[in-house]
Every structure is written in structure tokens, then in C-alpha cells.
Amino acid sequence: MxxxxxxxxxxxxxxxxxxxVDLDxxxxxxxxxxxxxxxxxxxLIKVLAGAHQPDSGEITWQGRPVRLPTPVAAMRLGIATIYQELDLVEHMSVAENIFLGHEVATRGLVRRRAAQERAAELLGRLGHGGIDPRTPVGRLSAAGAQVVSMARALSHEVRLIVMDEPSAALDPDEVDNLFRIVGDLTADGVAVVYISHRLEEIRRIGDRVSVLKDGRVAARDLPARTTPTEQLVARMTGREGRSAFPERPAAPATAAPVLTAEGLAREGEFEPLDLRLRPGEITGLAGLVGSGRSEILETLYGARRPTAGRVLVDGRPLRPGSIASAVRAGIGLAPEERKSQALLMLESVTRNVSLSSLPRFSRAGWLDRSREGGAARRHTRDLALHPDDPERPVRTFSGGNQQKAVLARWLLxxxxxxxxxxxxxxxxxxxxAELYAVIRRLADEGVCVLLVSSELPEVLGLADRVLVLREGRVVHTAPARELDEHRVLDLVMEGSPT
Ligand SMILES: Nc1ncnc2c1ncn2[C@@H]1O[C@H](COP(=O)(O)OP(=O)(O)OP(=O)(O)O)[C@@H](O)[C@H]1O
Ligand SMILES: [Mg+2]
Structure with a gap:
């Protein structure tokens, strides 16, 4: 072992x-x-990385008891960790980040050159030779930052790589690439501890599965490929699995559109787009990362100024490039990079949730804390916030529960x-499943929803109507029930217009 x-x-x-907890x-x-x-x-993996000290327990490495008082101690043994919240230094270059901790490597001009070359080599090995090692990390996309974090893990002699939700920010082909790397590593005898909420990934690359529930081991030694999904879900949740997606309304929405985009475009990002969002309808945008999905949402929200076309709400044009104008018209955007863009980590979940609705809870300049708390609590309940204590600071919640806090804000x-x-x-x-139900309920109550997701089953399962996007162009529009994953993948890859 x-x-x-x-x-x-x-x-x-x-x-x-x-x-x-036991893990082998x-x-x-x-x-x-x-x-x-x-x-x-x-x-658990922070304990393994030497970042947290356990209150009790033992760790044996290659048959010998070890202590991991610091991250450096873990690294010396050959344990590398790619954290869920990437811990890169934004203003430092890619190469500096990769060799952070091997201080000697980046001091002096000659050394810096050598570090850059070595960084380029590692990035190349990861299939990302295109990233310039001199670029500040802050300028990279989420996927780029993930790659840098990976290169840093590989810059050491590793025997075990821990990956905490590495695929969350990746495109399908980047995930393929990641899995190819994992395959190469394991072929060399390197072990991988892999955390993901996507069961299909676990099927593809996993050997064994351990399940944690409320801080305890709920199952161990399950075969990753063959354990039935219902069983995995049941072990995780302690109840039977059920269909994730709420039922769609039988008839398509016919109400007059609230939001209309006419010939909306941003040069170099997406081509002229016509869009109508109707109350009661969930519209999905499918496409690869980089196909312009997020840019479209941000332009509708006024965070980017269109180079052509306009956005209208109730037939009245919004001021181009003005978030204030969009917000006044009732548009809300739950952005992709939720944590960096949206959360006050030291404040409570309640405050984070109510942040943009505070005027609603104030009277004559006084904040009604109990109304604020009550409203926030309703939404965090709907989303199954865990632990169910919204007064705790956001910082102390797990990654997924922090996401729920931002989402609850938009719902409120x-x-x-x-x-x-x-x-x-x-x-x-x-x-x-809870979140899908909440989104569907909002639509039923008359909200227009535009959904972007990298997970095709989600777009196809939740949306009523799907726009397929390729390289900034809508190549297909159809009711979700007429599409399947293969068809959409063909469209986003080949993009043959229909
Ligand atoms: N620094 C901290 N202070 C207080 N509580 C914490 C801290 N870090 C984690 N917790 C709590 O410990 C528990 C386990 O959190 P952990 O981050 O390990 O969950 P996770 O399984 O990684 O979840 P996710 O899938 O959401 O990332 C949670 O209840 C969380 O709120
Ligand atoms: Mg986590």
C-alpha cells in the first residue's frame, strides 16, 4: 500500500x-x-497535503508512519495537491507559480530562463504549449490556471497526485486531455486521488471509490466502473436516487418575450444574435468554453458593451454597456467565477445572500435583521445549505456550499x-436536483431564465429550448426534447449550420 x-x-x-476516517x-x-x-x-485531502493538522489519526507512507506538519513535508514525500480553490499568485508569472517553493530555481536571470524553459516543457507535456511561461497567472482563463496548477504538481517527483474537482472549469476536450495525463501518470505507477461530482468521470478513469458522508466513511472499496449509479448516490445521500430534472411544461411558453436581443454582437467574441426570452421558459446555451457563451450573458447584463445591436426589456432599449440599466430592468447574472466576483468571505452567508436586496429589508434607514435572516434562510434551505447555519462566515463552508450562497443571492x-x-x-x-427544482419553479412563476452549462445533460435536461453555439455563432436552435447529446456534440464541434 x-x-x-x-x-x-x-x-x-x-x-x-x-x-x-480511513483511506488507503x-x-x-x-x-x-x-x-x-x-x-x-x-x-481530508488538506490533511494529506499537510495543510491541516488532524486532531487524531495516523498516516503511513510506503509502509512507514509519517507526520505531515507542513505542505513542504508532504511535497518532499512526493504528494502533490491541486486544490479546489486554486492557490496561485495572480501577479506572478506562470513559471514563477510553477516553481514557487523551489525558490532557487527562479532567482537570477539564467535561472529564470531555465525555469521558463522547464515550465514550457511541462506545459507542453500537458498539451498546453501555447501558454507563455512569462504571462501573469491573473491573465489566464480558469482552465489555464488549472493547467498551471497541474504543471506545478508535476514539477516535483510525485508518487501521489491529489486532484480536488479539477474538471470543474474544463471543456470536454480539456477533460479528455486531463484524463490522458492521468493515464500516463498511473501507467508510471503514480497514484491519483480524484474528487469530482461528475459520476461519468469516475466511471471513465476511476479504479476504486470511497464515499464520505457527514465526515464519515459511508462506503469503501467500491469498484468505480461497475457500481450502479443509484448505489453511489444512495451511499452519498443516504436516500434513494431519483430523477434529477423537474418535469417540463407540456406546451411551449407563448407569453410575450420580456427580453429581446436584436443583432447583438461583440466583434471577435460573438456574431449578431437574435434572442427572445419569455416568462416561463428556460433557454439553454450549449457550446464549448470559448464559444462566446459567457460573453453573451455578460453583454446582456451590461458588463460588456456590444459592438452592434441592442437589448430591449419590455420593448424599451437598455443603455448599452450599463449594468445599472440592466439591473433596473430586472436582469440578474450569476457569474461563472462566483467566488472571486461575488463573495465576501468573512461575512455570513445571510449577509452574502441578502447583499443585493438590502433595501428590501430596510425601513427608514434601519435594517430589519430578522426579515433579512428569514428571507435568506428560505433560500439556503431550498438549496440544502450544509451545515444549515447561514450565520456562519462564508469562509467556513465547503466549496459547493459557497456556490449555493451566491446562487441564493440571485434567487432572493x-x-x-x-x-x-x-x-x-x-x-x-x-x-x-434541489437547484434544478428551484430554477424550474422560478420559471413557472414567470421568470425568464437563460442557462449556460458545460454539462450537456444539464442543458438538455433542464432547458425547454436550446441554442447551440459554435465559435460565437448560433448554429442551431431547437426544443430540448428534440436534441440529444450526440447531436449537440456534432453541432458544437462541426457546427454545420442548419
Ligand atoms: N476552515 C474551516 N472552518 C470551519 N469549518 C470548516 C472549515 N473548512 C471546512 N469546514 C467545514 O467542514 C466540513 C467539511 O468541509 P469540506 O470542505 O471538507 O467539504 P467537501 O466534501 O470538500 O465539500 P464540497 O463538495 O462542497 O467541496 C463542512 O461542514 C465545512 O463547513
Ligand atoms: Mg471540497
């Missing part, structure tokens, strides 16, 4: 994040860690047009 963790316990104030990892295996948001996955705000960019990223399978 390469690694054995036994009896690991870790408590935070008020929460037992890990309760006597063999050389060359892909060991998947499953569990709902807040189950303890990230905490009572938008007439809701633009959702990757709403389920990082959200577990159980909570996804």
Missing part, C-alpha cells in the same frame, strides 16, 4: 469535519473520493430575467 490514513479526525469550531491508496490506482457538499473531502433578488452561468459547478448530485 502506498498510503494508509487511519482514524483521521478533524474538528472546526462547531463542526466535526472528519470523524475517524495503492500505487498506480485512481482512487475516487465521492460525497455531498460538506462531506469532508477537501478537509427576484429578477425578471435570470442569467445563470454554470450554476451547478461544484454542486453535488443531491443538491443539484
Amino acid at each position: 502506498l498510503l494508509t490514513m487511519s482514524g483521521i479526525t478533524k474538528t472546526f469550531p462547531g463542526v466535526r469535519a472528519l470523524d475517524w 491508496v495503492e500505487e498506480g490506482e485512481v482512487h475516487c473520493l465521492l460525497g455531498q457538499n460538506g462531506a469532508g473531502k477537501s478537509t 433578488r427576484g429578477c425578471r430575467v435570470l442569467l445563470l452561468d454554470e450554476p451547478t459547478r461544484g454542486v453535488d448530485v443531491g443538491a443539484r
Whole structure:
């Protein structure tokens, strides 16, 4: 056995994040860690990375008991970790980030050259030779940053790589690439601990599965490829799996559109687009990362100024490039990079949720805290926030539960047009079903929803109507029930217009 963790316990104030957890990892295996948001996955791997000290428990590495008092100690053993919240330094270059911690490597001109060359080599190996090692990391896309984090892991002699939701920001072909790398690594005997909420990924690359639930091991040693999905979901949630998607209304929405886009375009990003969003309807935008999906949402929201065309709400044009004008007209955008764009990490979930609705809870300049809390709590309940204590600071919630806080904010705000960019990223399978139900309920109540998601089953399962986008152009529009994954994939790849 390469690694054995036994009896690991870790408590935070008020929460037992890990309760006597065991995990063992063999050389060359892909060991998947499953569990709902807040189950303890990230905490466990932070213990393994030397970033958290457990209250109790033992760790054995290649048969010898070890202590991991610091991240450096873990790294020295050959344990590399790619965190869920990437820990890159934005203003430093790609090469500097990759060799951060191997300080010597980046000092002096000659060394810096060497580091850049070595960085380029690593990036090339990852299929991203196009990234310039001198670029500041802050300028890269989410996927680019992920690659840098990966290159940093590979810059050490590794025996075990831990990946905490590495695919969340990746496109299907980038995921393929990631899996190819994982295949190469395991063929060399390197072990991988892989965390993901996407079960189909676990089927593709996993060997064994361990399931965590409420900080305890709920199942171990399950075969990744053959364990039935219902069984995995049941182990994670403690209840039977059920259909994730709410039922669609039988008839297509016929109400007059609230939002109309006429010939809306941004040069170099997306081509002239006509769009009508009707109350009661969920419109899906399918397409690869970089196909212009997020840019379209941001332009509708006024965060980007169109180079042609206009956006109208109730027939009245919005001021181009003005968020204020969009918000006044009732448009809300839950952005893709939720954490960096949206959360006050030290404030409570309640405050984060009510942030953009505060005037509603104020009278004569006084904030009515109990109304604020009550409204926030309703929404965090709907989304199954865990632990169910919205007064705790956001910082102390797991990744998926932080997502829920931002989403709850948009739901509370009572938008007439809701633009959702990757709403389920990082959200577990159980909570996804809750979120889908909430989105459908909003539509039923008359909200216009525009949904962007990299996960085709989600777009096809939740939306009523789907626009397929390729390289900034809508190549197909159809009711979701007339499409299937193969057809959409063909369209986004080949884009033969129909
Ligand atoms: N720094 C912290 N302070 C207080 N509580 C914390 C802290 N970090 C994690 N927790 C709590 O520990 C529990 C486990 O969190 P963890 O991040 O390990 O979950 P996770 O399984 O990774 O979930 P996700 O799928 O959402 O990423 C949660 O209840 C979380 O709120
Ligand atoms: Mg996590």
C-alpha cells in the first residue's frame, strides 16, 4: 500500500469535519473520493497535503508512519495537491507559480530562463504549449490556471497526485486531455486521488471509490466502473436516487418575450444574435468554453458593451454597456467565477445572500435583521445549505456550499430575467436536483431564465429550448426534447449550420 490514513479526525469550531476516517491508496490506482457538499473531502485531502493538522489519526507512507506538519513535508514525500480553490499568485508569472517553493530555481536571470524553459516543457507535456511561461497567472482563463496548477504538481517527483474537482472549469476536450495525463501518470505507477461530482468521470478513469458522508466513511472499496449509479448516490445521500430534472411544461411558453436581443454582437467574441426570452421558459446555451457563451450573458447584463445591436426589456432599449440599466430592468447574472466576483468571505452567508436586496429589508434607514435572516434562510434551505447555519462566515463552508450562497443571492433578488452561468459547478448530485427544482419553479412563476452549462445533460435536461453555439455563432436552435447529446456534440464541434 502506498498510503494508509487511519482514524483521521478533524474538528472546526462547531463542526466535526472528519470523524475517524480511513483511506488507503495503492500505487498506480485512481482512487475516487465521492460525497455531498460538506462531506469532508477537501478537509481530508488538506490533511494529506499537510495543510491541516488532524486532531487524531495516523498516516503511513510506503509502509512507514509519517507526520505531515507542513505542505513542504508532504511535497518532499512526493504528494502533490491541486486544490479546489486554486492557490496561485495572480501577479506572478506562470513559471514563477510553477516553481514557487523551489525558490532557487527562479532567482537570477539564467535561472529564470531555465525555469521558463522547464515550465514550457511541462506545459507542453500537458498539451498546453501555447501558454507563455512569462504571462501573469491573473491573465489566464480558469482552465489555464488549472493547467498551471497541474504543471506545478508535476514539477516535483510525485508518487501521489491529489486532484480536488479539477474538471470543474474544463471543456470536454480539456477533460479528455486531463484524463490522458492521468493515464500516463498511473501507467508510471503514480497514484491519483480524484474528487469530482461528475459520476461519468469516475466511471471513465476511476479504479476504486470511497464515499464520505457527514465526515464519515459511508462506503469503501467500491469498484468505480461497475457500481450502479443509484448505489453511489444512495451511499452519498443516504436516500434513494431519483430523477434529477423537474418535469417540463407540456406546451411551449407563448407569453410575450420580456427580453429581446436584436443583432447583438461583440466583434471577435460573438456574431449578431437574435434572442427572445419569455416568462416561463428556460433557454439553454450549449457550446464549448470559448464559444462566446459567457460573453453573451455578460453583454446582456451590461458588463460588456456590444459592438452592434441592442437589448430591449419590455420593448424599451437598455443603455448599452450599463449594468445599472440592466439591473433596473430586472436582469440578474450569476457569474461563472462566483467566488472571486461575488463573495465576501468573512461575512455570513445571510449577509452574502441578502447583499443585493438590502433595501428590501430596510425601513427608514434601519435594517430589519430578522426579515433579512428569514428571507435568506428560505433560500439556503431550498438549496440544502450544509451545515444549515447561514450565520456562519462564508469562509467556513465547503466549496459547493459557497456556490449555493451566491446562487441564493440571485434567487432572493427576484429578477425578471435570470442569467445563470454554470450554476451547478461544484454542486453535488443531491443538491443539484434541489437547484434544478428551484430554477424550474422560478420559471413557472414567470421568470425568464437563460442557462449556460458545460454539462450537456444539464442543458438538455433542464432547458425547454436550446441554442447551440459554435465559435460565437448560433448554429442551431431547437426544443430540448428534440436534441440529444450526440447531436449537440456534432453541432458544437462541426457546427454545420442548419
Ligand atoms: N476552515 C474551516 N472552518 C470551519 N469549518 C470548516 C472549515 N473548512 C471546512 N469546514 C467545514 O467542514 C466540513 C467539511 O468541509 P469540506 O470542505 O471538507 O467539504 P467537501 O466534501 O470538500 O465539500 P464540497 O463538495 O462542497 O467541496 C463542512 O461542514 C465545512 O463547513
Ligand atoms: Mg471540497
